[in-house]
Amino acid sequence: MNETYYGKFKLTLNFISNNLFGDYEITLNELNLSNYAVTKIVFKKASGTYTATVTYDDGLIMTFTGVTNIINAFTSDIEGTGKIVFSSTAVPTDDIRGTLISTGDLILYNQETIFTYLMDSPKNQVTKTLNFVSSMEININRVINNKNLIVDIANVDVVSKKRFNYVYIPSMNRYYYVQEINLLKDFTSCSLVEDVLMSFSDLIRLQTAFVERQENNYDPDKVDNLVSIDYDKTITYETITPSNDIFMVANQETSTATGGYWFITVVG
Amino acid sequence: MGRDKRNYGDQYYVQSSATLYRMTGTEAENLLSDLCDGTFNNFSITRSIGTNGIDTLLANSSDYIVNLTYIPIDSSFFEVGGTTATSIVIGNKTSTYQGNLFTLMKTNVKLFEKSFSRTFDNFLDFSPYTKYELIIPFFPKIDLDANIVNGHTLYGYISPDFKNGNITLYLYLDDDYLIDSIDSKIGVSIPIGKSNGEEIQRNNVLQSISLLGSALSIGIGAYTGNPLALTAGVGMATSNVSKLISNNVEHLKSYNGGNGTRSELCVDKHIRLITTKPNNVKYPNYSLRGGVCRNNYTLSSLSGFTQIGDINFNPSGYEIYNDEISEIVELLKSGVIL
Numbered sequence: 001m002n003e004t005y006y007g008k009f010k011l012t013l014n015f016i017s018n019n020l021f022g023d024y025e026i027t028l029n030e031l032n033l034s035n036y037a038v039t040k041i042v043f044k045k046a047s048g049t050y051t052a053t054v055t056y057d058d059g060l061i062m063t064f065t066g067v068t069n070i071i072n073a074f075t076s077d078i079e080g081t082g083k084i085v086f087s088s089t090a091v092p093t094d095d096i097r098g099t100l101i102s103t104g105d106l107i108l109y110n111q112e113t114i115f116t117y118l119m120d121s122p123k124n125q126v127t128k129t130l131n132f133v134s135s136m137e138i139n140i141n142r143v144i145n146n147k148n149l150i151v152d153i154a155n156v157d158v159v160s161k162k163r164f165n166y167v168y169i170p171s172m173n174r175y176y177y178v179q180e181i182n183l184l185k186d187f188t189s190c191s192l193v194e195d196v197l198m199s200f201s202d203l204i205r206l207q208t209a210f211v212e213r214q215e216n217n218y219d220p221d222k223v224d225n226l227v228s229i230d231y232d233k234t235i236t237y238e239t240i241t242p243s244n245d246i247f248m249v250a251n252q253e254t255s256t257a258t259g260g261y262w263f264i265t266v267v268g
Numbered sequence: 269m270g271r272d273k274r275n276y277g278d279q280y281y282v283q284s285s286a287t288l289y290r291m292t293g294t295e296a297e298n299l300l301s302d303l304c305d306g307t308f309n310n311f312s313i314t315r316s317i318g319t320n321g322i323d324t325l326l327a328n329s330s331d332y333i334v335n336l337t338y339i340p341i342d343s344s345f346f347e348v349g350g351t352t353a354t355s356i357v358i359g360n361k362t363s364t365y366q367g368n369l370f371t372l373m374k375t376n377v378k379l380f381e382k383s384f385s386r387t388f389d390n391f392l393d394f395s396p397y398t399k400y401e402l403i404i405p406f407f408p409k410i411d412l413d414a415n416i417v418n419g420h421t422l423y424g425y426i427s428p429d430f431k432n433g434n435i436t437l438y439l440y441l442d443d444d445y446l447i448d449s450i451d452s453k454i455g456v457s458i459p460i461g462k463s464n465g466e467e468i469q470r471n472n473v474l475q476s477i478s479l480l481g482s483a484l485s486i487g488i489g490a491y492t493g494n495p496l497a498l499t500a501g502v503g504m505a506t507s508n509v510s511k512l513i514s515n516n517v518e519h520l521k522s523y524n525g526g527n528g529t530r531s532e533l534c535v536d537k538h539i540r541l542i543t544t545k546p547n548n549v550k551y552p553n554y555s556l557r558g559g560v561c562r563n564n565y566t567l568s569s570l571s572g573f574t575q576i577g578d579i580n581f582n583p584s585g586y587e588i589y590n591d592e593i594s595e596i597v598e599l600l601k602s603g604v605i606l
Contacts, residue, residue: 125605147591173587196595197604203586204596205568205606209579211561213603215572218559220390226557229392229546240539243378246426247405247537248340260340262296263430263455264289264367266358267332 114138114151116164119177126197126204128175133164138190147194149176152187167192174199286334288430289356289367290343296336299365300458332358337433339455346428348372376427376438379404380539383421384414392546393418399544405537406454407437416447424539433457558603567606575603 114137117130138151149169167176167190176192197204211217248260291299351368384400386393393414400412404424412422423440433455439448552559558573567574579600581593 122605124599124603145591147595194592196592197599200586200588200592200596203584203588204600204604206566206584207579207581208564208566209576209600211563211565211570211574212577213558213573213575214561214565214570215554215558215574217563217565217570218554218561219563220559221394222560222562223391224552224560226552227390227392228550229397230548232547233544234547236543236545238541238543240380240382240541242380242539244345246341246345246377246379248342260338260455261343262291262293263335263337263339263343264291264296264299264356265286265334265336265431266289266356267286267334 115168117166119166337457376425379424384417401542403540
């Protein structure tokens with residue numbers, strides 16, 4: 001199965017448990033040395049040994065070995081574009097784990113500062129009304145895809161005392177609904193789902209579109225199928241007063257008066 | 269929609285070669301009586317040719333009668349300068365029959381004007397939701413297009429042909445633009461001429477009319493109720509004349525009224541408008557569903573509920589992915605609040 005990821009990403013080199021697309025886990029078993037952005041990773045297999053060559057955006061290149069087993073090859077694209085192509089035919093079983101998010105220019109940190117809010121606007125409202133609750137440190141536990149995250153919050157007290165239902169992650173520059181909160185032994189796990197409307201409200205307003213229905217700009221003379229009318233109609237009868245009463249009338253009940261004339265056309 | 273300007277009050281000059289007279293029922297009866305009993309043929313018409321003054325006795329002097337038509341219209345509305353009571357000149361003979369001579373007549377007279385206003389101020393004011401039907405005596409029912417007349421004033425002008433009983437109704441919008449003309453029949457012509465005399469007998473047009481000592485009265489009558497009565501003939505066991513008229517004239521119905529053996533023809537004299545409109549209209553909540561827009565807008569110029577049809581989403585250099593764009597477009601198509 002081939003999966004392609006684009007953009008820069010940051011890989012923290014501690015042991016990080018993560019699940020990627022297709023449940024592949026990648027770990028580089030070296031200590032975390034820097035927080036620089038990774039521009040390229042090359043994984044190569046040689047006689048059963050995998051090596052990972054990591055290039056950082058400051059030019060540093062590091063090589064890691066000891067990764068064994070299943071994944072055949074990880075090669076990056078031309079340096080700078082950050083494209084990583086994974087090619088594998090089997091599910092890894094060894095400690096190949098890591099946090100690898102390669103989507104555009106996002107840099108996803110294992111530890112993040114997030115801002116929490118209480119949001120009470122309708123979900124289809126583009127710009128939400130937010131009431132700030134707090135900022136807090138979280139660990140990104142799992143990335144299902146670029147729109148869905150599971151984050152772990154260690155300070156349970158913070159969670160229990162300050163309710164929130166909406167989150168902003170600065171490094172992602174995106175807003176998220178809190179879909180689900182699971183209270184676990186040592187931490188609280190929150191499932192987050194991206195709010196694309198709020199995250200891209202400015203971009204949305206730049207768009208030009210053919211608008212079908214609008215609250216304040218509509219033409220009442222255009223047929224509206226949402227207007228309901230009864231099958232029965234209202235019928236009114238009106239007598240129009242003539243401008244000139246040219247039709248001759250005689251009340252035959254009360255008189256023998258005649259109406260109308262005879263017109264004769266003669267040659268002469 | 270036609271843009272023929274209405275020429276109100278056009279006049280035509282009655283040609284001297286075929287002269288139109290207005291006659292009363294009594295005078296018409298006298299004429300018909302003479303036609304039927306042959307008296308009219310004694311009315312010899314001579315023609316002078318050149319200076320020889322050859323007198324010619326025409327076999328069919330009744331052939332000089334072009335038309336004899338009954339029309340239930342007050343022609344005074346059309347007469348210009350009034351008419352002159354005179355003896356009818358047939359050929360070069362002055363007859364004993366009396367009639368009013370026309371010199372100048374108007375071609376049409378205003379019958380009505382009616383303003384149409386919108387009720388709903390939306391698409392319900394137009395076809396097929398709103399419907400107007402105009403009923404004018406002697407004309408078939410006229411369907412008016414609500415799309416044309418709403419917000420305007422309709423003018424109706426009548427143009428009768430007093431020679432043959434044809435009539436035309438002209439409908440103008442705002443007294444300016446012709447939108448329709450409808451032809452109909454308001455009068456009925458009695459076929460005249462010796463060659464037709466026997467035909468008249470065979471067709472029983474006048475057969476059952478007892479003319480001697482009776483008044484031939486035909487007119488449109490108005491009951492207090494509905495319908496209005498047109499009475500024809502006296503002493504008619506059968507309504508041949510009325511049948512002749514009712515077969516040829518719109519809205520006239522044969523009606524056995526309460527005047528003994530008189531058979532009557534009835535017509536509703538009034539001009540009526542039947543309006544059909546929608547009932548119990550319920551509008552959607554515009555803050556939840558919006559109204560029909562169907563126009564192109566930049567979304568920054570809008571506020572409130574917005575539902576789009578088509579969009580060519582331009583990322584404009586933003587860091588956004590295809591699945592996010594797809595979700596945004598899907599949400600815009602289902603409706604968002606800007």
